[in-house]
Structures are given as structure tokens and as C-alpha cells.
Amino acid sequence: MKIVVLAGGISTERDVSLVTGSMIYKALVNRGHEVVLLDVYLGYEEENYSDIFSIKRDWSEKIGAISSQNPDISQVKAMRKDNPECAIGPHVIDICSQADIVFLALHGQNGEDGKIQAMFDLLNIKYTGTNYLSSALAMDKAISKEFFVKYDIPTPKGITLVKGEQVNWSSFPCIVKVNCGGSSVGVYKANNSKELTDALEEAFSFEDRVLIEEFIEGREFSIGVIDGKALPIIEIAPKVGFYDYKNKYQAGSAIETCPAELPEHVTFAMQESAEKVYEALRLCTYARIDFRMDSNYNFYCLEANTLPGMTPTSLLPQEAAVIGIDFEGLCEKIIEISMNKYN
């Protein structure tokens, strides 16, 4: 197949997306596909793109590792020769139109939030992953929470605040997080009201809508769902602090165990809950659902990720490996189930 792997962008998860993209690119090349890896924001500036799939080059050669901090987007914007405020780079649409399918390796805003999906629907470009509406629902943590409550899916108690609104919260420790973030960028733990004030100030520098949630002391899990069916559960145990940006992407920062060591009935209940989240948020194809669990085995859903990290050591690929699906096979499977959307 002719496949464009679309990555990069200008969200806070740009670097993670580029690594996800380069890994998917390599896997699909190994499987014999004709693949182009494209940065959705920087695009392709040369004019010779009419037969881009026949250009022989390694499209992933310039992509580095994920640093310990999220990237400086102003530096990326300075590289754009045309309009830096346009989220779609030169020739991206024309190149994607030549593909049989676009593999979305984007994370965060303008990629995971449904906007690209809606645009591709209008342009008749096929893409991997769930549709625009479920992408938008899952990206918005406050709206997702309303769905979890409506469908009896356990979720931490919390409130939503809009910038400038009076804060009425007195239970500590708590978590402050931006409404549409990802990769733990804009997520803070506050142990008292002074830390809460500071955390809110930080969070409001990213977004105008922020959540405060009760802090669920205990363990952390994530569950991939493919085509409506839950994968084995993975447990993530950061060595220091919570599962923040650094602990997510610096090798060795967290111990990951799959299948997670849990009583059978708890495993079953959490997997069932992940499948319920998938249905409640109208998800299709695949997603990864995050949970916390207290010492009494009460689990709480934090959020659904519609374009989860996809390097061979990311959580969802580790879960798939446990049931015998290797990374290349997983990339192929995602294409296959995504094509089914169009039948």
C-alpha cells in the first residue's frame, strides 16, 4: 500500500509524535509498503512531490530521541517559511491525497483532537484511528468525565475551572491538569492550598480550562482496546514521583509490568470498564485507557487516548506483544481495522 505516516505538529507532544512516527514508518517499510513520513506542520517544501512514493530515501533519518522536557514550539514555528499560524504545512494535503491511507502518528492538539480527522473526511482522505467526534470527546477531559459519570464508569471526583473563576476546593492532595493536554504536560500534584494556587497558575498558562481532581493514591494502569476488545493490562510504576513527562519518556524511569499482577476478578472488571469507556466515548478502531487504583482495588478511569504512543516500547505495543502481536503486526492490524471504517 501507499501510506503517509503523519507526525510532528505543534502540540506539546511534538517530539513524542516524531518518534512514534519514525517507528511506525520503519515497521511499515519492513512490511514492504511504500511509505512517506511527513511532518504535518513543516510539510514538504520541494516541488517534486507528484510521484513522492517513488523517491528513495530514509524519511526518518533526522528524527532524534525524546528529551526530558517538552519541546519549545516557538523554535519550530520559526522554521516555517509561509504562514507559521497555519497548522498544515506545504503540500501536506496533496501528498496525503496520493496515499491509500494516512497513518496518524500525531499526539495532542491538531492531531488527536478530531480536527485533522474532520478535515480528512471532507477531503476524502482515509486515516487510521477513531473518527473526528470521538477524538474530540476523548481529548476533552471535562466532557469525558461527564460521559464516565453518565455511564457509571468510576472516575476521580473533580471540578472544572475556567480562567478567572473562583476556586472552591479544599481536599488535599489533589491533581491539577489542563483540560486538553497529553503526556502529563500541564499536570501537577498539590499538597496544600498554596501549591494549588501555584499549580493553577502554571496550568492556566497552557489553557483556559483546567481540572482539579482528588489524588488517587496507589497504583497506575493502562489498557489498550483494539476493535472494542481489551488487551492485557499494563502496570506503570514510576521510580520517583508520578507518571510525568520525564517518567513517561526517559528509559528506565518507570517499571512497566504486563500482564499486570492483579486478582483475576479485578483484571476482568478493569478490562470491562476499559471496553465500556470505548463504547461510551463512541470510539472505533483503537485507543488506550488510563486508570488509577487505590489500596482497596477501587479503580478510577482518568482518560482515553485516541492516538496512544506507538514506539515498540510504548504501552499499547507492549500489551499487544503479550498476546503475540509484534510491533509490525500491530501497525498492520491498525491499518486493517481502520480500512474497515470505510467499508
Ligand SMILES: Nc1ncnc2c1ncn2[C@@H]1O[C@H](COP(=O)(O)OP(=O)(O)O)[C@@H](O)[C@H]1O
Ligand atoms: N486523579 C489523579 N490521581 C492520581 N494521579 C493522577 C490523577 N490524574 C492524573 N494523575 C497522574 O498524572 C498523569 C497524567 O494524567 P492524565 O489524566 O492521564 O493526563 P495526560 O496523560 O493526558 O497528560 C497520570 O498518568 C497520573 O500519573
Ligand SMILES: [Mg+2]
Ligand atoms: Mg494519560
